[in-house]
Amino acid sequence: MAGKNNINRTGSSPKNMRNVIIIVAVCAVLFLAGLMAPSVKEKITDMAGSNYNVNKYIEVGDYKSLNVSIAVTQDDIDAEIDDLREQNTIYEQLGGTVADGDMVYADIVGYVNGRRADDTCANDYVIIGSGDWVSGFEEALIGAKTGKTAEFTIPVPMGTYGNKSIDGHDVQFKVKVEYICGDSIIPEYNDDFVQSVSEYNTTDEYNEYLRQKLLKENEADKGDFAWTDFLDICKVKEYPGDMMEEARKVVLQGYYDMAVVYGCSKEEVFKQFGYDSEEDFKETDLEELAQDTVKENLAAQALADLEKITYTEKEYNEVADEEYSYNQDEYSSKEEYEKDNEQVLKDEVLMKTVKNWLAENLSFDTGV
Numbered sequence: 001m002a003g004k005n006n007i008n009r010t011g012s013s014p015k016n017m018r019n020v021i022i023i024v025a026v027c028a029v030l031f032l033a034g035l036m037a038p039s040v041k042e043k044i045t046d047m048a049g050s051n052y053n054v055n056k057y058i059e060v061g062d063y064k065s066l067n068v069s070i071a072v073t074q075d076d077i078d079a080e081i082d083d084l085r086e087q088n089t090i091y092e093q094l095g096g097t098v099a100d101g102d103m104v105y106a107d108i109v110g111y112v113n114g115r116r117a118d119d120t121c122a123n124d125y126v127i128i129g130s131g132d133w134v135s136g137f138e139e140a141l142i143g144a145k146t147g148k149t150a151e152f153t154i155p156v157p158m159g160t161y162g163n164k165s166i167d168g169h170d171v172q173f174k175v176k177v178e179y180i181c182g183d184s185i186i187p188e189y190n191d192d193f194v195q196s197v198s199e200y201n202t203t204d205e206y207n208e209y210l211r212q213k214l215l216k217e218n219e220a221d222k223g224d225f226a227w228t229d230f231l232d233i234c235k236v237k238e239y240p241g242d243m244m245e246e247a248r249k250v251v252l253q254g255y256y257d258m259a260v261v262y263g264c265s266k267e268e269v270f271k272q273f274g275y276d277s278e279e280d281f282k283e284t285d286l287e288e289l290a291q292d293t294v295k296e297n298l299a300a301q302a303l304a305d306l307e308k309i310t311y312t313e314k315e316y317n318e319v320a321d322e323e324y325s326y327n328q329d330e331y332s333s334k335e336e337y338e339k340d341n342e343q344v345l346k347d348e349v350l351m352k353t354v355k356n357w358l359a360e361n362l363s364f365d366t367g368v
Helices: 015-031 074-085 137-141 192-199 204-219 220-230 241-261 265-271 277-308 314-330 336-363
Strands: 058-060 067-069 090-094 103-112 122-125 148-153 169-183 235-236 364-365
Touching: 058 277, 067 220, 074 204, 090 103, 122 137, 122 169, 137 148, 137 169, 148 364, 192 204, 220 235, 220 277, 220 336, 220 364, 235 277, 241 265, 241 277, 265 277, 277 336
Parallel strands: 067 364
Antiparallel strands: 058 235, 090 169, 103 122, 103 169, 148 169
């Protein structure tokens, strides 16, 4: 059955939402600043004659001498183990009446117009008062008794589930509170635990499995590792004023768009990210995010110019097809989607191509 994220008001953790917004901002600023790739059939050339001479604004370090580490550290393995233990945490099961601040384990079933809506159904933990769930859901459980089923109706905002048969409708919930959670019981990491959750017999065997798994993932993502190291040796000499102005607007717009998608106010969106208000965000992080965005744009174009990195129409279409598959519900056709998003798609394929070039041409240390 569907889990908590299908009822969660944001549908994503604040960290993931922030990453999405930054990625969108990167693409959009490239479009607005005129630093995009030319026609997908053309090669990327230097910036002479364009709006910007990229070399005036960014200094690229000695990237060919980089030795990028993709080695798996003990901290990486420990983080995986801690996550596994957390996933298998259980709680003391208490009876009684649900109060504000309690965490409960519940069997949740939702109905729209009398018909069961599978996307609303879950067996999950609910922290009363956390604000993680759709507005009104947690409050409706206050006073519910363990072992009993609470029934209530909640209006679900657009964008909550990503399902048109649910979003914008009243959902009739039947929620059985199985128990109120007491003290957490986190399992010890030992051979018995490993045997209970895997096919391995000892912690040493499981540690080696984790090492190999993480190394494989790092190798698949080595373009991202290389991009991070490449950015570190790039130095922005000057942030173009008009690019910064547009970057600020686009970063903010990312938050505004998120509010529309998830059916909440702008202020609520900023609070989801841990800010007191939009003004708090502007005063603390907006300038830095805008600078990061501009730096990435300048660095990508600078490397493309230096190495004459190109992409093909086929590569462009692969990205366009994939992105359209995520957005097809909002457009009548792929052609309409591409028309509205052509420049953003070009920016995305440029960044992908640059990272692929780094993955293929730099040296990597696996730690083996």
